[in-house]
Amino acid sequence: MINMVDLKExxxxxxxxxxxxxxxxxxxxxxxxDRHLSAEDVYNIVRLQxxxxxxxxxxxTLELLSELDILQKLDFGxxxxxxxxxxMSTPHHHHHLICLSCGRVREFEDDLLETLETAIARKSKxxxxxxxxKFYGYCQECQEKGED
Amino acid sequence: MINMVDLKExxxxxxxxxxxxxxxxxxxxxxxxDRHLSAEDVYNIVRLQxxxxxxxxxxxTLELLSELDILQKLDFGxxxxxxxxxxMSTPHHHHHLICLSCGRVREFEDDLLETLETAIARKSKxxxxxxxxKFYGYCQECQEKGED
DNA sequence: CTTAGTGCAAAACCTTTGCAACTCT
DNA sequence: AGAGTTGCAAAGGTTTTGCACTAAG
Numbered sequence: 001m002i003n004m005v006d007l008k009e010x011x012x013x014x015x016x017x018x019x020x021x022x023x024x025x026x027x028x029x030x031x032x033x034d035r036h037l038s039a040e041d042v043y044n045i046v047r048l049q050x051x052x053x054x055x056x057x058x059x060x061t062l063e064l065l066s067e068l069d070i071l072q073k074l075d076f077g078x079x080x081x082x083x084x085x086x087x088m089s090t091p092h093h094h095h096h097l098i099c100l101s102c103g104r105v106r107e108f109e110d111d112l113l114e115t116l117e118t119a120i121a122r123k124s125k126x127x128x129x130x131x132x133x134k135f136y137g138y139c140q141e142c143q144e145k146g147e148d
Numbered sequence: 149m150i151n152m153v154d155l156k157e158x159x160x161x162x163x164x165x166x167x168x169x170x171x172x173x174x175x176x177x178x179x180x181x182d183r184h185l186s187a188e189d190v191y192n193i194v195r196l197q198x199x200x201x202x203x204x205x206x207x208x209t210l211e212l213l214s215e216l217d218i219l220q221k222l223d224f225g226x227x228x229x230x231x232x233x234x235x236m237s238t239p240h241h242h243h244h245l246i247c248l249s250c251g252r253v254r255e256f257e258d259d260l261l262e263t264l265e266t267a268i269a270r271k272s273k274x275x276x277x278x279x280x281x282k283f284y285g286y287c288q289e290c291q292e293k294g295e296d
Numbered sequence: 297c298t299t300a301g302t303g304c305a306a307a308a309c310c311t312t313t314g315c316a317a318c319t320c321t
Numbered sequence: 322a323g324a325g326t327t328g329c330a331a332a333g334g335t336t337t338t339g340c341a342c343t344a345a346g
Binding site for chain 1: 221223225229245247248254256258261264265268269272273274275276277278279280281282283284285286287288291
Binding site for chain 4: 015016017019021022052053054055056057060079
């Protein structure tokens with residue numbers, strides 16, 4: 001898991017500065033490990049502690065942290081980008097189960113896709129560096145409550 | 149492959165009307181089978197034959213056709229939604245290889261994911277109805293032109 | 297004739313940008 | 322000191338909505 005020392009190091013490598021805003025924004029992800037925060041979500045969280053931190057700074061920081069591979073940008077089709085900490089140290093990614101009824105997003109751990117990735121890379125001569133897999137369907141709760 | 153008769157039938161099932169605009173918009177997808185058209189793309193295509201067709205109608209029709217499972221909504225992270233004809237009759241989906249250098253999107257046929265889907269459904273009690281898989285990397289051309 | 301659909305313009309969102317003031321290194 | 326960063330407000334781009342008018346069933 002990323003921490004503030006890693007952040008400082010990653011920033012220094014590229015001559016970016018370690019500002020309190022950037023620390024605060026990263027902290028909001030560390031404090032909310034299970035969520036997929038949008039820019040506005042982050043803005044509302046950091047507002048409580050740092051009322052002067054602007055929304056534009058949130059956007060700029062989210063982009064920067066994605067560029068540094070500290071965050072991963074996600075899209076669940078709800079009209080805004082969402083982000084989560086990029087656990088790139090672990091060799092197996094997790095994917096998302098998106099419920100079409102209640103909209104909840106659940107994580108799913110998976111190793112099997114690595115095999116598929118290798119096969120595709122070989123067959124298509126495409127150098128794969130990342131993937132995103134989303135499953136759409138109905139979660140157990142919504143199945144029990146009856147069809148939608 | 150979907151045709152106008154299917155469209156009419158699907159619309160009638162739900163008491164929607166078959167308008168010339170809806171036919172024109174679906175036709176633009178039939179005429180461009182390899183592309184992932186955005187609302188604006190569709191607007192520019194249909195404009196040539198139907199100059200009075202409005203952009204709002206394009207948006208409304210794309211949403212409607214997605215609801216009817218005639219189109220599938222896609223997101224490649226370029227800030228706008230894209231659509232393609234939903235080939236739900238075929239049991240194997242295709243996925244997308246997105247080049248991080250030139251931005252081109254290539255299709256990739258795959259059967260292997262069906263196995264994975266079944267396994268996930270069983271393990272997680274999630275009823276899967278659809279999935280989307282995107283690989284990010286570098287296409288052969290960009291690899292040959294040197295790293296980015 | 298009744299209900300749904302359209303076109304237009306305005307509004308609503310999310311995200312980006314210009315710029316003067318500010319703050320890390 | 323100097324380069325990068327911030328906040329604010331304005332602008333940009335995509336998508337949605339209100340409403341009078343039109344067209345399909």
